[in-house]
Amino acid sequence: MSVLKPKILFSILMLAIIFSCNNKRDEVNVVNHWSKMQQIIDSISVPVFSDKVFSVIDYGSVADGVFDNTKSFKDAIKACSQNGGGKVLIPKGKYFSGPIHLEDNVNLHLEDGAEILFSTNPKDYYPLVHTSYEGTELMNYSPLIYAYKKKNIAITGKGILNGQASNDNWWPWCGKDFYGWKEGMGNQKDSLNLPVLMEMGENNTPVNERVFGENHFLRPSFIQPFECVDVMIKDVKIINAPFWVMHPIKCTNVIIDGVTVESHGPNNDGCDPEYSKNVWIKNCTFNTGDDCIAIKSGRNGDGRRVAIKSENIVIQNCKMIDGHGGVVIGSEISAGVRNVFAENCTMDSPNLDRAIRIKTNSKRGGVVENIYVRNIEIGQVKECVLKVNMFYGIYGVQSGDFIPVVKNIYLENITVKNGGEFGILAKGYKESPISNINFKNVSIEKVGQPYSLENVENINFENTYINGNLMTSIKN
Known part of the structure; x- marks a missing residue:
């Protein structure tokens, strides 16, 4: 029997410790980010009015x-x-x-x-x-x-x-x-x-x-x-919109609570926070002709001119029915989006195309980072559970010199009964791969393919099953 030399044994032990510490640090970071969500909620002022x-x-x-x-x-x-x-x-x-x-x-x-x-x-x-x-x-x-x-x-x-x-x-x-x-x-x-x-x-x-x-x-x-500053939309029902339904732009401290949107016209997004900070969307029902919630930050040159990120967006206890996507980021996203939290939502409709969607292109540019999703029940979606597309295109050629960045996406405690065509559909740039997608305690059933990936780095699967098969992480 061969015996490992002390130096080799020490090296192996150090690598094991470093690996263990990195895993624990990643877990702690995710926990810290969810506690940041509560800090965001606590910082949002509720409008107060006179009794008149x-x-x-x-x-x-x-x-x-x-x-x-x-x-x-x-x-x-x-x-x-x-x-x-x-x-x-x-x-x-x-x-x-x-x-x-x-x-x-x-x-x-x-x-x-x-x-x-x-x-x-x-x-x-x-x-x-x-x-x-x-x-x-x-x-x-x-x-x-x-x-x-x-x-x-x-x-x-x-x-x-x-x-x-x-x-x-x-x-x-x-x-x-x-x-x-x-x-x-x-x-x-x-x-x-x-x-x-x-x-x-x-x-x-x-x-x-x-x-x-x-x-x-x-x-x-x-x-x-x-x-x-300090905006609230609460309990009303909104129907038959000409265009985007709720569009807080360049706002700070926004609460949208208990609103029902039923509007199936063109571009009838349910809620589009744009260039906005500290937005809390909760207890709402979205039944729409376009994205249920679409977080935005300006188109192309105009977005870069304004240069205000949309950040600190919290989505809780919402129901998504029809729509192009449940929780969506983009495509007007040139100033960037960060710190989006979605939890305790349900999504289910044969007319809901995707659950979580990020869409951008090299005319848009921008950085999308720190997207956290947990405790989501999905009945049926048409295309996929998670879609990240850096080549989104309408209105002709949508390629330019502003290569977008998408990183740090976390999905945890997700159950999907009918996942459509793909569990994950992600396409990045060779020079700017989509990086750090994390699935933990995720179960996706009745999906055509587990994933379709192009220029994606580091997909981490933990206790994740697609069509009953335990998924293995992909490191690049």
Whole structure:
């Protein structure tokens, strides 16, 4: 029997200790990151309002679904804000209105049984405001509910916000037959519309010179707090949106709680935090025509101009039904995204394409890092459980000189009954591989292939089974 020399034995022991320490350090780091999630939650301020109530009825509103309440809503909101804030009450009934602009310290509260029916006439959404379309800032139609540089605002109550978008209005502007577009109609893809806006973003044209609106067919977001602090959207139901549903942009401290989104139009993302920090999305239901939650940070040159990361995003206890993805990052992502936490959610629909999705390309660039997902129950998804695509492309060629970076993705305690085509579908760049994907205590059933990988480094599987087979880590 050969005996190991003391030096060799010492080397082996040291390697074992280092390996053990590295594993423990990785585990500690993950635990520390989940405790960081609680720190984020604890740091988010909940808006607080005066007990004063300003009923829109007292300012001339009529709940017949026909009378134009735009002015009476505006008057009630102005009076509330100027008198120290409080609740602007929308009593039970149907109220027709144009855009609603919130002011400081105002809680727009819809009683159970109240419904706001928003105008479908684009001219009602003048004057144009500073807003954003698919990650590029511009002057365009006002969002249906808008707040610009406001503090301590909320939309609450058990009522309904109805954008009234359909194949007869707003939706055809996307240019797709399925949504009512017909040959000869204008649409966002026309050469003087979205392509011009994209070019302005690349050329750093001043935002006040990016004037669109009528005859440019760029749809307004439904709810958009723009550069606001301490924002809450709670309990309302939102249906039939023209475009993105909830779009907090350049905001800090946002709570979205108990909201139901049912809107199957084009680009009907449920919630799109963009350039925003400390966002808490909880207890919501998303049933959408696009991504359920899509975290963004600007498109291409305009995103690099703004250069504000979206960070510290917490998603808890949400239900995802239809959608292109459950929790999505991108594709407008040029300023980067970091520190995203999702836990205790359910996802299940034959019309849900992916559970977790990251999409970018070399025009977008940006760094996506530190994505933590745990305690997720997935019934059925079409394509895959996790998709990371660095070559996402719409609107023609999407290659450029800004190679993105994607790293540090953790999925833990995930059960999937029907995983679709792939467990993991990931495609990176040779010069910028996707790195450090971690699956722990994951079970995926009824999936076509465990994974399809291109330029991916370090996939760590711990107690992970795909189609009943224990998976082995892949080190590169």
